[in-house]
Each structure stands twice: as structure tokens, then as C-alpha cells.
Amino acid sequence: MKAISILEHHQLSRTESRMEILELLLNKNVALSEKEIKDELSIKCDRATIYRTLNTFVKSGIAHSIINNDGPLKYVIKKAPEDHVHFKCQVCGHIMCLPQIIIDKIELPDGFTRTESNFLVIGTCKNCN
Amino acid sequence: MKAISILEHHQLSRTESRMEILELLLNKNVALSEKEIKDELSIKCDRATIYRTLNTFVKSGIAHSIINNDGPLKYVIKKAPEDHVHFKCQVCGHIMCLPQIIIDKIELPDGFTRTESNFLVIGTCKNCN
DNA sequence: GTATATTTGCAACACAGTCGCAAATATTAT
DNA sequence: ATAATATTTGCGACTGTGTTGCAAATATAC
Known part of the structure; x- marks a missing residue:
């Protein structure tokens, strides 16, 4: 198992x-x-x-x-260790990872440091579109 | 007023x-x-x-x-109509908008469409760094 | 100023999540 | 395998966030 x-x-x-x-x-x-x-x-x-x-x-x-x-x-x-985008479909309600899209390149303003990110995109998924 | x-x-x-x-x-x-x-x-x-x-x-x-x-x-x-990043400082606890950074260019996989985004970056802010 | 529509305060409620504690289960040593 | 110890579970109670129904209060329109 x-x-x-x-x-x-x-x-x-x-x-x-x-x-x-x-x-x-x-x-x-x-x-x-x-x-x-x-x-x-x-x-x-x-x-x-x-x-x-x-x-x-x-x-x-x-x-x-x-x-x-x-x-x-x-x-x-947890499959990917990197910060990735989460997608929520407003039709079926499912929330899933989109590991294809990695956002580690967001440039914060001077003096800001990043330890963690939460990215949630809301829309319609492939099945419901 | x-x-x-x-x-x-x-x-x-x-x-x-x-x-x-x-x-x-x-x-x-x-x-x-x-x-x-x-x-x-x-x-x-x-x-x-x-x-x-x-x-x-x-x-x-x-x-x-x-x-x-x-x-x-x-x-x-609401100052900026676009999707922007929110920043949470884990030291002072403040949550603020970072309107400088706009993420409208995230490319979703085929068949996915976006209506809204929530981006929360957690880290340390300018004052606390 | 009066009539009507909207908003407020209160209380009750629904739900997510946590915690203490005794009982149950898992691990370790014999 | 059995006993001793450590960990986990179930239960109940609790906290905190957010919503809702309803009567009283307030704002708007006349």
C-alpha cells in the first residue's frame, strides 16, 4: 500500500x-x-x-x-513543493492545484520578503466550460 | 466630507x-x-x-x-480595479494591498477561464524587516 | 410633518475549527 | 505473545466568524 x-x-x-x-x-x-x-x-x-x-x-x-x-x-x-496556483471552479465547486503555473517570480516592493504564497484563481474549469 | x-x-x-x-x-x-x-x-x-x-x-x-x-x-x-497582490506581514499582522503588482497575465491551461483572483503573499513587510 | 422604505440592534443560529480528558489503540521492550 | 508505555481517538464543550428574522429606530420621499 x-x-x-x-x-x-x-x-x-x-x-x-x-x-x-x-x-x-x-x-x-x-x-x-x-x-x-x-x-x-x-x-x-x-x-x-x-x-x-x-x-x-x-x-x-x-x-x-x-x-x-x-x-x-x-x-x-502535496505534489509540487513550489508555490503554485489553485483554481476554484464556480460551476462545479471543485478546487484543484494547477502545478503547471508557478509564481516564484513576483517581485515585491523594496524591503518586503516572502515566505509563503496563496494564489486562488476563480473561474470555470475545463469540464464546465 | x-x-x-x-x-x-x-x-x-x-x-x-x-x-x-x-x-x-x-x-x-x-x-x-x-x-x-x-x-x-x-x-x-x-x-x-x-x-x-x-x-x-x-x-x-x-x-x-x-x-x-x-x-x-x-x-x-478598493482603489485599483485590477487584480493585485495582497501582502500579509507575519510579524505585525497587517494585511495590505500591493497595487504595484498586477497579475492579469497568468495563463491558465486550455479550457479554463478566469473571473476573479485572490493572491495573498505572506512574509515580512518593510517596517518589520 | 407624515408616510414609506431602509437600516439597526438584538437574539438566535449555523458552521469551522480547537482543546481537555478519559478510553482505545499502536508501538516498544521483555 | 504479553505487558508497559506512548500516541491517538471520540466525546463534549468551547471559541470565533458570519448570517438571519424580527421589531424598533432612522432615513428618505412626499
Whole structure:
């Protein structure tokens, strides 16, 4: 199982919740919220556990969170380490990474330094256009 | 008064709350949350009224909201109509617009169309660097 | 100044996310 | 495999953000 080896690699204990949540994220190419994860999980899992698990994944670098302009945080497996653009389709509501587009070349004004970026483009995705 | 003419121009009734909140926003160059607005207002104003007023301003195009990666929405007077970058200083916590940097040239993959963008860069601002 | 339309304050509510703590589960050592 | 220890889970309670219904207050139009 891929999920198991990822957990091992990050020295996280292999609990049922972590494995199921990780499997779910691995099989999706759109970002999921806590509620969406809960609804898709085959096992029962408490809200708090899902939040704690997601935070653990983010801290370990397994996943990253995506800011939603209108709604809860969503989570995806981290594939690209660079800052990339997130896209939200206003028709189907899906939020996904656009790893093709990397914005590391934004020139900030003098005296400003950057540690992190959140780029969310809202529009219509390929399927809905 | 500048605030009055702005309200008139957008055909909004000139209530005390709206004028005071608008004055406050006009005098700030950082984005403010509902709580920050409430604390700085000289008049008493209910939470709900502040939220409703801010939403009215956003709908009218007087202000726009800025997504905070970790905290409530913040609001600023809309100066530039284009999509620009927002900057959050992790030292002083201020969130401000960087109208100098305009990103309208992001090329989305085929089939994707854009209607709106939210760009938040997190780092250290000029004053705190 | 009066009538009508809009806005306000209050209270209640919905929802996202966190935390403490005891019970359950996983890991480690024997 | 079993026992001891460390970690995680579920539950409940809680905080904070933002919204809404409704009656009272205020602004606008006449």
C-alpha cells in the first residue's frame, strides 16, 4: 500500500484513520474539506480526528491546505513543493492545484520578503466550460 | 466630507454607521476585520451592522474583502480595479494591498477561464524587516 | 410633518475549527 | 505473545466568524 509507506516515511504511526484519509486524498485530484472527507470515508471517524490528521499531514509535508474564498479549508496531497496556483471552479465547486503555473517570480516592493504564497484563481474549469 | 459623496455616488443612504465605517476605512491603508473596525469606531455599532455594511460596500464596489489564511476576512477601500497582490506581514499582522503588482497575465491551461483572483503573499513587510 | 422604505440592534443560529480528558489503540521492550 | 508505555481517538464543550428574522429606530420621499 502506498499510504502505509508514506506514513512510515514520515514516521507517523499507522492508524486506521490516517491510512483511510491518506488513501482518500491520494485517489483524488481535487481538494477536500473535512466534511467531504468524512462523507467519503468508509470508516467512522470523528471530526476532531479528521482535523488533527489533516494538520499532522500538513506539518509533515504530506498534504497542504488550500484557502477557499467562501467555505472551509480544503486539503490535497502535496505534489509540487513550489508555490503554485489553485483554481476554484464556480460551476462545479471543485478546487484543484494547477502545478503547471508557478509564481516564484513576483517581485515585491523594496524591503518586503516572502515566505509563503496563496494564489486562488476563480473561474470555470475545463469540464464546465 | 468624502465619505458622504461616496455614499451618494453609490446611492446608499447616509446613515451614521455607514459614514463612520467608511471614514475609518478611508483613513487606513491596511485591511481591517469586523472586530478591528468595531474597536476603532467612536460610535457604538452592532456586529451585524458592521458585517452588513461591509457587504454593502463590497457589493457596491466601494471596498473589497481580503482572504486571510488564518483569521477573519479583512476589508479595504478598493482603489485599483485590477487584480493585485495582497501582502500579509507575519510579524505585525497587517494585511495590505500591493497595487504595484498586477497579475492579469497568468495563463491558465486550455479550457479554463478566469473571473476573479485572490493572491495573498505572506512574509515580512518593510517596517518589520 | 407624515408616510414609506431602509437600516439597526438584538437574539438566535449555523458552521469551522480547537482543546481537555478519559478510553482505545499502536508501538516498544521483555 | 504479553505487558508497559506512548500516541491517538471520540466525546463534549468551547471559541470565533458570519448570517438571519424580527421589531424598533432612522432615513428618505412626499
